[in-house]
Amino acid sequence: MPNKTFFAFILPSLIAMVLFIALPIVSVVVQSLHVSHEQILVEVENCQPFGGCSTELRVDTAATAALREEQPLGRFNGLGTYVNRAHLATSELGVILSSERSIGEKWAQILNLPFYKALIFTLVYCFVVTPLAMALGFTIALAVNALPKVTKGPIIFFSLLPMIITPLIGSLILYWMLSPNGILGATIQHIFNDPTLSLRASPALTWGALLTYGVWTNAPFSFVVFYAGLQTVPGDTLESAMIDGASRWERIRYVIIPHLAPLATFVALVQLMDNFRVFEPIVGFSAEANATSLSWLIYNDLTGDSQQFGSAGATSVLTILGVVILLSPVLLRTWREFKHKAV
Amino acid sequence: MKPILMLAVSAAALALGTGSAFADCGVETGSVRILSNDFEALRIINATAQECATDAVTVTANATAEHKEIQVPALTINPAEYSVAVVANNSIVPLLNEDLIRPLDDLVAEYGQDLLPSQLVRIDGKIMAIAFMGNGQHMFYRKDILEQAGVEPPTSYDDVLAAAAAIKEAGLMDYPLAASVKPGWDLAAEFVNSYLGTGAEFFAPGSAELTIDNENGLEVLRVMRDMTAFMDPDYLTFDATEIQKEYEAGNVAIMNEWGSLGGAILDDEGAVEGVVENTVLTAAPTIGGGSIPAAALWWDGFTIAKNISDEDAEASFRAMVHGISPEMMAANKNAATWLIAGYEPGPAAVGVIANANGGARAYPMQPYMGLLHTALSTELAEFVAGSEDAEQALADVKAAYDTAAREAGFLQ
Numbered sequence: 001m002p003n004k005t006f007f008a009f010i011l012p013s014l015i016a017m018v019l020f021i022a023l024p025i026v027s028v029v030v031q032s033l034h035v036s037h038e039q040i041l042v043e044v045e046n047c048q049p050f051g052g053c054s055t056e057l058r059v060d061t062a063a064t065a066a067l068r069e070e071q072p073l074g075r076f077n078g079l080g081t082y083v084n085r086a087h088l089a090t091s092e093l094g095v096i097l098s099s100e101r102s103i104g105e106k107w108a109q110i111l112n113l114p115f116y117k118a119l120i121f122t123l124v125y126c127f128v129v130t131p132l133a134m135a136l137g138f139t140i141a142l143a144v145n146a147l148p149k150v151t152k153g154p155i156i157f158f159s160l161l162p163m164i165i166t167p168l169i170g171s172l173i174l175y176w177m178l179s180p181n182g183i184l185g186a187t188i189q190h191i192f193n194d195p196t197l198s199l200r201a202s203p204a205l206t207w208g209a210l211l212t213y214g215v216w217t218n219a220p221f222s223f224v225v226f227y228a229g230l231q232t233v234p235g236d237t238l239e240s241a242m243i244d245g246a247s248r249w250e251r252i253r254y255v256i257i258p259h260l261a262p263l264a265t266f267v268a269l270v271q272l273m274d275n276f277r278v279f280e281p282i283v284g285f286s287a288e289a290n291a292t293s294l295s296w297l298i299y300n301d302l303t304g305d306s307q308q309f310g311s312a313g314a315t316s317v318l319t320i321l322g323v324v325i326l327l328s329p330v331l332l333r334t335w336r337e338f339k340h341k342a343v
Numbered sequence: 344m345k346p347i348l349m350l351a352v353s354a355a356a357l358a359l360g361t362g363s364a365f366a367d368c369g370v371e372t373g374s375v376r377i378l379s380n381d382f383e384a385l386r387i388i389n390a391t392a393q394e395c396a397t398d399a400v401t402v403t404a405n406a407t408a409e410h411k412e413i414q415v416p417a418l419t420i421n422p423a424e425y426s427v428a429v430v431a432n433n434s435i436v437p438l439l440n441e442d443l444i445r446p447l448d449d450l451v452a453e454y455g456q457d458l459l460p461s462q463l464v465r466i467d468g469k470i471m472a473i474a475f476m477g478n479g480q481h482m483f484y485r486k487d488i489l490e491q492a493g494v495e496p497p498t499s500y501d502d503v504l505a506a507a508a509a510i511k512e513a514g515l516m517d518y519p520l521a522a523s524v525k526p527g528w529d530l531a532a533e534f535v536n537s538y539l540g541t542g543a544e545f546f547a548p549g550s551a552e553l554t555i556d557n558e559n560g561l562e563v564l565r566v567m568r569d570m571t572a573f574m575d576p577d578y579l580t581f582d583a584t585e586i587q588k589e590y591e592a593g594n595v596a597i598m599n600e601w602g603s604l605g606g607a608i609l610d611d612e613g614a615v616e617g618v619v620e621n622t623v624l625t626a627a628p629t630i631g632g633g634s635i636p637a638a639a640l641w642w643d644g645f646t647i648a649k650n651i652s653d654e655d656a657e658a659s660f661r662a663m664v665h666g667i668s669p670e671m672m673a674a675n676k677n678a679a680t681w682l683i684a685g686y687e688p689g690p691a692a693v694g695v696i697a698n699a700n701g702g703a704r705a706y707p708m709q710p711y712m713g714l715l716h717t718a719l720s721t722e723l724a725e726f727v728a729g730s731e732d733a734e735q736a737l738a739d740v741k742a743a744y745d746t747a748a749r750e751a752g753f754l755q
Contacts (some may be wrong), residue, residue, distance in 0.1 A: 036752040039440075039710065043549065044467035048432070049474045049682055050640040050705040057549065058466065059710045061442030075752070085746045092742075112731070112739065114721065180577065201576040203730070286580040288526040289724040300721060303412060304528065305433050305713030310750055 025320065032081055032313030034074040037067040074310070081314040086297075088318075089113045115315070118292040119322075124207070125293065126275045126326065129214035134267055136215060137222025138260075142252065144223075145230045156227075163220035171284025174213050175200075203290040210291055213281050218274070222267050229263045230256070269330050276323050294319045368395040368665035373658025377404040377645075378414060379429035382603060384476055384679035385643070388429075392666030395658075402662055410434070418443040423648040426659040431643050432706040433713065435464075435472055440710050444471055444646040450660040457669060459684050464644055474644035475667040476679040479703065480523075480536055480599045481638055481694035482628060483608065487621040488515055488596040499629045500537075500566045500637065503597055507573035510596050520573040521586040521598040524727050529582045531719035532639070536599070537563040539704045540630040540637020551711045551753040553744050556737045562631040564726060564733040571727060579728055593618050599627060599638070602698075605691035606677050624690070626697035636698045639706035642682065711753045718743040 040063040047053040083090040096109045110116050140159050144152060162170060177184040178199045189197050199205045233256055241251050279295035282288060288296070294315060301312035377392060379385045389404035396402040405425070407413075411434050417424035418438065428438060438444045446469040451458065455473070464472040482497075489496060492509040503520070510519040523529040538545065541559040546552060571578055575589065587604050589595050591614040600608070605624055608614065627638035645663045647656050665671075672683040680692040688696045706712075722743050726736035748754040 035750040038752040038755075041551075041710070041753075045465075046467070046708065047463070047465040048705055048708070049461050049464070049477065049642045050699060050703075053465075056709055057551070059440045061440070065442065077750075081750060084750070085742050112725070112735070114743070196576050198576045200580050203728070286525060288721070289579040289728045292721075300717070304717045304720065305411065306437070306711075306717055306747070306751065307415075308717075308747055308750060311747070 028313045028316050030073065031309055032317050033076060033078060033310075035077040035081060035310045036074050037064060037071070038075070040064050040067070077310065081310050082318070085113065086311055087115050087314050089115060114292070114297065115294075115318075118294050118297050121207070121291045122276060122278060122293045122322075125211065125214055125278045126272055128211050129218055129275050130268060130271045132211075132215045133218035133271065134222045134264065136219040137224075137267075138226045140219065140223045141226035141230055142256075144227060159223055160220045162217045163224075165217075167217060167280035168284050170217055171213055171281040174209070174216075175285045178209055200286070206285065206287050206290040210278075210281050210285060210287060213285070214275065214278065217281075218271060221271065225263060225267050226260060229260045233259050265330060265334065269327060272326050272330075273323055276319070276326060294322065368661050370395045370397070370400045370658045370661045370665075372399045373652075373655045375400065375402040375427065375655070375659045375662045376425045377402070377406075377427040377429065377659075377663075378410055378417060378425035379404065379406050379427075380410050380431075380434075380643075381406040381408045383606070384603065384675070385429055387671065387675050387678055388475070388663075388666040391668070391671045392662040395662040395665050400658055400662075411437075414438065415441055415443065418648045418650065421650040422652070422655075423650040426648050426651045426655050427645050427663055428648065429643065429645045430472060431478075431641050432639075432708055433716070435644075435646060436708055436710055436713060438646060439466060439471065443649055445649045445656060446470060447473065447647060447660065450647070450657065454657075454661050454664055457664065457684060459682065462644070462682050464642070472644040472646045473663070473667070474642040474682050476603075476643045476681050476683075477695050477699065478601060478603045478641040478643060478680065479638050479695050479698050480532070480601055480627060481636065481698050482597065482625050483590065483600050483605075483694070484597045484623050484625070485595075485618070485621045486623050487617065488519070491515055496623065496625070497597065497628055498626075500570075500631075503628050504566075504569055504573070506597060507570075511573060516594065516596055518573060518575040518594065519596040520570050521578075521581065521589055521595040522570060522574070523581060523583040523586055523599075524567070524571070524574075524578055525580055525582040525585075526724035526727070527582075527720050528716070530723055530727060531716045533567065533599070534563060534719050534723060535706065535716070536627065536638045537566060537630050539639050539706075540627070540633050540635060542633055542635065545707060545712070545715060546709060551709075551748055553715065553741050553748075556741050559631065560737050561733050564723075564736060566630060567727060568729070568733070571729070579724075588613075591615065591618055602680055602692065602695035605694060606679075609691050624694035624697075626694065626701045627703065634702070636701040636703040638698050638703050640695075640699055640703050641706055711748055711751070714747045714751060714753070715740075715744050718747060 040060040041057040042060045043055055044058045045053055046056050082088055085092055092113060093110065096106055099106070111120060144155055144159065147155060176182050179185045180189060180198055185199060188199070189195055199209050237255055238251060241255050246254065277295050278293045279299065282291055282293055282296050298312045298315045301308045301315065375392065375395065377389055379389060386406055389406055393402045393404060414428050414434065415437050418428060419441065428444065430438065448470050451463065451470055458473060462474045463470045464474055484496060486496070488510055489506060492506065492513045492515055494506040494509045497503040497506050507519045510516050522533055524533055538555060538559060541562065543557065543559040545555055547554050575581070583601055583604065586595065586598050586600060587608060590598050590600070591608060593615045608622065609619055611619065627636040629635065630637040647659050667683055669683055669685045672681045672686055677689045677691050680688065680695040718740050722739040723736055725731040726733060745754060
């Protein structure tokens with residue numbers, strides 16, 4: 001294909017990518033380097049229905065508007081937002097690491113910083129959910145592939161349900177089922193004979209519930225891709241393996257898995273990226289006390305009684321960097337393989 | 344599209360000189376667009392204001408729990424998306440900070456004869472909002488359970504804890520207490536309530552410097568933690584609506600709950616037998632030997648956007664005055680604790696009135712209070728979950744607040 005034709009083909013999607021992906025990222029980066037103007041405060045008298053009148057500080061809106069006119073983006077803060085306590089907390093981290101405490105105490109102190117608390121859960125979620133969901137999806141794919149044709153359709157439909165349900169709704173359903181009055185929560189209390197046992201009360205059990213939900217909701221994606229991959233496994237290789245006396249497990253281990261390996265890389269890539277942005281289950285499970293994620297931090301900055309755009313921007317950029325770091329080993333490997341093949 | 348179309352029609356009608364259709368509220372022309380929170384009392388007001396709609400006047404209302412998230416961008420554009428923003432002590436602050444609402448002195452002078460002086464919210468001498476109802480969290484208790492446990496109705500948090508211990512000991516309830524301590528807005532509001540009850544200030548006078556890191560702060564946290572020992576183990580997931588359900592299910596003897604939910608609790612729906620007739624509404628308990636109810640007083644009121652035409656502003660003001668008219672109040676006495684002329688408190692309002700009469704303080708309106716509320720909402724989570732001590736929790740709140748306040752330009 002001549003370069004010109006190729007270019008004409010990808011131009012529309014290139015424009016869309018620049019408009020909807022590249023420019024917003026640039027804007028977030030710019031925003032994260034700025035903070036609000038200094039607020040000019042004046043003392044004024046306020047009267048309200050309760051408590052009568054009192055003298056309190058107010059923002060001098062005219063003076064603040066003048067400042068805003070001068071510098072529409074706000075004050076340039078450089079990387080200040082990135083290293084403050086709400087993000088990388090470099091100075092707090094330095095104090096903790098140089099203190100004379102035990103490693104356990106230091107670890108607890110680090111987890112007390114909001115960014116690291118969120119980062120740890122995000123990473124655990126990524127690295128527990130991704131492999132387990134892939135393994136589950138692969139198992140379902142193998143099982144469905146072995147089914148007779150008549151039952152395949154309905155079973156595939158049911159296996160896909162977790163992916164069809166909106167994540168927030170899915171997590172809310174599971175959350176209600178796990179409540180002490182719900183079917184799962186009551187059953188668990190009955191099995192362990194402990195009426196105070198609640199999956200929502202302890203951090204460990206909350207994490208467990210979130211991770212289980214993650215595997216449940218992510219497995220269908222792996223299943224679909226692996227199931228499609230299974231249809232491409234060469235039949236004659238499988239047959240010759242059978243003639244050589246390979247058991248079902250050996251056929252899976254030495255024929256099917258190597259055949260699907262490139263596909264697994266792709267699934268792992270997409271799933272890691274997805275899971276790094278974990279957000280809905282935390283809100284759905286009301287788990288904010290025990291588990292937060294980077295995406296939840298961004299949400300928390302942008303909602304509530306005051307919005308902190310610079311802070312949300314910095315967390316967003318750090319999330320993007322996290323995704324890049326997370327994916328770099330897989331990307332490097334793919335690139336090397338590609339180069340190898342080209343040679 | 345519809346409002347725009349209606350506006351065009353009304354403009355056409357005006358041009359033809361046929362704009363003579365008067366409603367009760369006397370609005371002749373203009374467009375009224377209301378943005379409000381979503382609960383019963385506000386829905387009634389919105390509906391009443393919509394009676395002002397005529398061929399020449401359009402009145403639309405958007406009642407949504409997400410009103411706080413959209414009000415600033417919606418009023419920043421010119422002309423503003425909404426001509427009326429219904430706000431409370433806390434949600435008026437972002438509008439004041441960004442200078443998005445207009446002074447109402449002229450409109451009050453011309454059309455506000457029915458308003459009481461106490462309804463006028465004045466900032467720097469200018470009327471910026473018209474309050475129409477009060478709200479706040481106060482105590483609901485079950486007199487039958489307290490009688491069976493042999494304890495007097497509590498008036499302080501120490502009484503509440505003692506009563507809870509007695510109820511538990513008597514085997515009447517496993518978890519006699521409830522409070523909305525779900526990490527987030529609710530948890531922060533609990534802290535603010537109790538801290539106001541100590542009589543101390545959140546900020547150093549004349550600055551945005553946080554001063555809660557003191558004995559009062561520690562006392563508030565001690566009470567909050569002690570209360571959780573008598574709460575359902577799932578208390579970390581309980582917000583205001585959840586504890587209402589627990590209470591109506593008969594699982595709770597004493598709780599702090601919003602006055603605006605009093606009507607829903609006292610009605611004949613949703614509660615198991617024995618709850619409604621034994622429920623007593625009263626002021627919030629006092630804390631730490633203090634004498635005032637440990638609860639913030641809230642008002643709900645309406646404001647008029649700055650970025651709209653004077654004609655729309657006048658129409659909006661008159662429609663809202665109609666919406667909060669004494670007639671509306673007379674027809675909906677039990678829907679809220681009204682601040683409107685001629686109001687006599689009904690059974691659902693006695694708690695909020697008791698708070699006010701007891702000298703409870705209003706929720707602070709400082710421009711940086713929202714930042715503190717956000718800091719409290721996340722940093723107290725570990726403390727109330729029991730995995731952090733009080734000193735560390737207060738230090739975390741201060742650190743988080745300082746970071747946010749520096750970014751927002753309130754602290755250097």
